[in-house]
Amino acid sequence: MPHATQAAPKCSRSRRRGEVLERALYEATLAELAEVGYGGLTMEGIAARAHTGKAALYRRWGSKHDLVHAALVFALPPVPEPRAGRSARDSLLTVFTAHRDVLAGKTLFPSLDTIHQLLHEPEMRIIFADAVVGPRLQLVESILQNAIAAGELDPATVTPLTARVGPALINHHFMLTGEPPNKRDLAVVVDTVIPPRATTRASAN
Structure with a gap:
């Protein structure tokens, strides 16, 4: 039991949330956009660059179209x-x-x-x-x-x-x-x- 209670903080210690995660996703989107262009842009590529899972993107934006829109407004x-x-x-x-x-x-x-x-x-x-x-x-x-x-x-x-x-x-x-x-x-x-x-x-x- 003591080992189980100590594992939870380890898993969440490096987890990014809220504005910190969104900024990382925006920056990854802009970097991917500059590197591969809109035609080559994928949610998978953005997630990989941001070191997160695709679920973090799809919880916020339904498509790369929506994400690029938000990233441009952010930038x-x-x-x-x-x-x-x-x-x-x-x-x-x-x-x-x-x-x-x-x-x-x-x-x-x-x-x-x-x-x-x-x-x-x-x-x-x-x-x-x-x-x-x-x-x-x-x-x-x-x-x-x-x-x-x-x-x-x-x-x-x-x-x-x-x-x-x-x-x-x-x-x-x-x-x-x-x-x-x-x-x-x-x-x-x-x-x-x-x-x-x-x-x-x-x-x-």
């Missing part, structure tokens, strides 16, 4: 909310800097090469649009509306594609140069999205 930094009293231009610069940091590999989010692979999968393209791109475009659109209200942006210059201009230019810079844009580059992107108003000319007229 993506929170959307930086605009602060009160900050100009629309400064708010936009904060959002674009966060976007740059993702491309620069400063977060757990997959690399651009991995994202390109995901976008070839129809179901993952939908997830990426809804979970990653959509919330950030909504934030940029709200900043643009604030800029219009504050007189920083002429509403006649805003189109349904204006919110996409900044992220597209940042991605374009990275793909052409292999390097994320620096602070000066980001400032130029902000000037492109919200052109500085010609206040001197306006006052002279």
Whole structure:
């Protein structure tokens, strides 16, 4: 009997639970995704990399589709909310800097090469649009509306594609140069999205 009572702590001592286990599963998913791509991704491979059983995955997610969705949301930094009293231009610069940091590999989010692979999968393209791109475009659109209200942006210059201009230019810079844009580059992107108003000319007229 004494031997039986001492065995229980040994079995559970290294067992991971809750957020600790989920983080390990997310990290294993992202690592497998980068190594084998979405097409080669399996629940078995993720479980093996995370040093756990498949049951730990299936208790939480019904398929690799659901798990990758959750892993992308986990890896993506929170959307930086605009602060009160900050100009629309400064708010936009904060959002674009966060976007740059993702491309620069400063977060757990997959690399651009991995994202390109995901976008070839129809179901993952939908997830990426809804979970990653959509919330950030909504934030940029709200900043643009604030800029219009504050007189920083002429509403006649805003189109349904204006919110996409900044992220597209940042991605374009990275793909052409292999390097994320620096602070000066980001400032130029902000000037492109919200052109500085010609206040001197306006006052002279």
